[in-house]
Amino acid sequence: MQFQRHPLSFQLRPSVKLHKDIHLSGPSQSLAEEFAEAARQLKKEIPNVRFGKVDVSDQKDLKKEFNIQEFPTVKFFVNGDRKNPIDCKGVREASAFITWVKRRLGPSTVHINSTDQTEAIIEAEELAVIGFFKELHGGAVEIFYETARDVPELPFGVTATEEVFASYGIRKDTAVVFRKGKPVHNEVFEDSKQNKVELTRLIKTFTMDLVIEYNLETSVKIFDVPVENHILLFTPKNSETFNKTYENYESAAVEFRGKIMFILVDTNETRNGRVFEYFRITEVDVPAVRILNLTSDARYKMPADEVTVENLRSFCQSYLAGKAKQHVSSEEIPEDWDKNPVKVLVGKNFNQVAFNKTKNVFVMFYAPWSRECRKLLPIWDELAEEYENRKDIIIAKVDFTANDIQLIMLDRYPFFRLFPAGSDSQVVVYDGEHTLEAFAEFLEERSKPKAEATGKDPSQEIKEDLTKEEL
Structure with missing residues (x-):
């Protein structure tokens, strides 16, 4: 992929990989259509803005280079600068894309000189944001300008005119959100406490119902x-x-x-x-x-x-205030959780088993109602039987619908994670085929036999740890 020194260029990554079929997800498809419409409208108006899209399921090097984690993702490249693209987040309509681009190229707000001009802006749309600042350069107003660039859904105006200040009873530097011409929120800028992230967050909430x-x-x-x-x-x-x-x-x-x-x-x-x-x-x-x-x-x-x-x-x-107690759901630990080749984990014993530094723990996260999970459970049993005599490997399963496991985000059932020996926090995602051979190959690549055998069954060591904690 070549980056020439055009003033601007866009990259869209809308593709998503489900199982082994490549297609656009619903949100990606919708955004791609709006993105294309924005490109069409801006082609004549601002010809030096180039729009493009990348299928990251094919272009894996680009996915890695630009750290693409979510789909769809939109990035904005300026003057061929490959190293510092600007993320375009939360923009999903063609009109908002167009406004976003224009506010990156030029002024992000309309300069207001009169009360009549203010009224025209706040009454033209359902929502509008007006910044009242005594100085239109430097300091707090720059935060306002940056916020306007990140909220293209709303019209933004800015004024330093005393007449406009007086008409709305404003005395200090303030950002005012108007709904149907009426002020609904005043955000006063004092003591440099405001920042762009917080102001953007606050203003965006007004685009949705309370x-x-x-x-x-x-x-x-x-x-x-x-x-x-x-x-x-x-x-x-x-x-x-x-x-x-x-x-x-x-x-x-x-x-x-x-x-x-x-x-x-x-x-x-x-x-x-x-x-x-x-x-x-x-x-x-x-x-x-x-x-x-x-x-x-x-x-x-x-x-x-x-x-x-x-x-x-x-x-x-x-x-x-940080005083609320975290809520964690867990089944009770089964009495026979460690009696079979596949160890049964629940919320209460998960961390002690999975993050045992001397064991490689391979876990299946399943849902009892899932047909795919039920089909794979016998294969998981076979895998556990194959590695039953390995002192450094534990094969386990957890019903993720009944147990909260921190650090693990919900994925399509069933999903698999390896917790390597020697780490108290590392988690390796398994995204290979759901076959006995593929599981075994993954384990062999990711795990190494212990240099010294402990002489104890791994489940017995963990049981002792759990008993100590209960005491």
Whole structure:
């Protein structure tokens, strides 16, 4: 792939690999269409902007070079600079792509000189953001300019005109969010506390409802907003108490805008089944409230059963202060967990077994209801029997639908991870074929026999460790 010194060039990586078939995923296909439309519209307007796309399932070197982790991914290359591309995140419509490009090429905001001009901007769209700054260069206003570049969905204006300040009662440097011409939020810039990430996060939340119902249509948008803390209310929308519960939930959401995203999950919607499974929510639990940190995948359960404004506020404040207790689901450790060649892991014994520094532990994460998992379990038993006499290898399985395992993100069932000897945190993803031969070949490549035998069965050593912890 050649990088010439055109002023700008785009790279799109929309392809996704599922099993061994290459095709565009739903979100990727939609984004690719919008991307192509933006390219068509800008071709005449700004001819030195080049749009391109890359199938990373074929171009694996490019995937590695640019560290492509998510699909689709859009990167922006300026003046042929291959080493410092700009990530274009959360942009999914042609109009937003066009605005994003223009704000990277030129001014990111409209310069406002009068109240009439301000009113024209804030009344033309559902939402608009106006920056009131005494100086239009340097300092806080630069944060505002950078934020405008990252939020192409909304019109941004900026003013230093005293008349406009007076018309809206603004005295300090302030970013104001307007909805239908009316101010709905004032963000005052004081003591250099604001930064672009926090301001972008706050403003983007206004592009969505205060409480967002999770469904197939909103799921992509939810993750586009850069808020890493999500609180979820699981409740049936047709229950007699729903209106009051929702009212309390929405009232609590106002205080935490930009800090915690409030999401509603209708437990009567069967298409939400994977969400219930992920949070271990059953019918007897609802209404239930959970907080999820997207970065750490840590989950938290609201201590109180009643969904009141006070209980929600207390839960959120405790979480943000780092005082909330993490919620971890686990089955009880079976008495015979280590009696068979395949060791049975649950949340309570997973870390002690998987991160044993003297063992290579190969784990199958399965769902009991999965036909593919049930088909593979006999093969997994065969693999364990083949390595039963190896002191440095443990073959194990865990029901991931019933046990929370930190550091492991949900994947398509079944999925496999190797926890190598000598490490207390390393996890190796297995993405090979689901055959006895392929599993064995992977193990041989990734593991080495111990230099010295311990003389003990590996499960016995781990059992002793578990017993010590219980004591």
